[in-house]
Amino acid sequence: MTQAAIVxxxxxxxxxxxxxxxxxRSGWPLAEVADTKSRAGILxxxxxxxxxxxxxxxxxxxxxxxxxxxxxxxxLAPVWMGRLAAPMRSFLAASVGTPPLAARVSAICVxxxxxxxxxxxxxxxxxxxxxxxxxxxxxxxxxxxEAAAEIDDxxxxxxxxxSGPAHAERPVWLSS
Numbered sequence: 667m668t669q670a671a672i673v674x675x676x677x678x679x680x681x682x683x684x685x686x687x688x689x690x691r692s693g694w695p696l697a698e699v700a701d702t703k704s705r706a707g708i709l710x711x712x713x714x715x716x717x718x719x720x721x722x723x724x725x726x727x728x729x730x731x732x733x734x735x736x737x738x739x740x741x742l743a744p745v746w747m748g749r750l751a752a753p754m755r756s757f758l759a760a761s762v763g764t765p766p767l768a769a770r771v772s773a774i775c776v777x778x779x780x781x782x783x784x785x786x787x788x789x790x791x792x793x794x795x796x797x798x799x800x801x802x803x804x805x806x807x808x809x810x811x812e813a814a815a816e817i818d819d820x821x822x823x824x825x826x827x828x829s830g831p832a833h834a835e836r837p838v839w840l841s842s
Contacts (some may be wrong), residue, residue, distance in 0.1 A: 670738035670824070671731060675699040675754040677714070677744060680808050681776050684817060685742045688774075691821040694740070697730020699757045717752035726753045733761070738770040740824065741789055741797070744805075748781030750788040758792040772824060773797035778805050799823040 672694050676682035682698075689696050702725040705713055717724050733739060743754035750758075771793045775785040782802030790796045801820045807813040 674742035745777035745781040750785040
């Protein structure tokens with residue numbers, strides 16, 4: 667099986683919940699992209715809006731294994747204002763051209779209502795690779811447990827991708 671790592675950013679814990687579920691099902695290690703300054707409260711909300719509105723590169727902290735050991739990265743991030751969350755965007759921008767982000771990338775974007783497919787496209791633009799497989803989840807489905815079957819399907823698609831040819835198309839239900 668291909669060596670893979672799960673890299674996630676989670677402001678509220680919802681994306682962390684999905685990342686931990688994937689790690690439990692796959693056995694792959696978790697790596698967290700975290701804020702260096704708190705985004706709690708109204709001022710934190712305002713920073714999220716400004717950072718995404720102006721596409722600012724923000725400071726982040728990476729807690730996880732060295733990614734140069736992995737051939738595959740599974741990226742998980744929330745969607746803010748219809749775009750990829752600023753800390754994950756900054757992490758991916760800083761990682762361009764370095765393995766494994768230049769190798770194989772998969773993605774899950776968690777959105778409140780909209781923007782998940784745009785965030786997936788942003789991941790593709792930043793990494794130079796179309797995430798395969800890719801999945802967009804609604805926050806309310808994650809919180810209620812209704813996303814469990816979709817997460818299981820995603821993990822199965824990851825495993826299929828590991829044993830199949832590198833050019834294999836992702837299943838239609840995971841496509842954008």
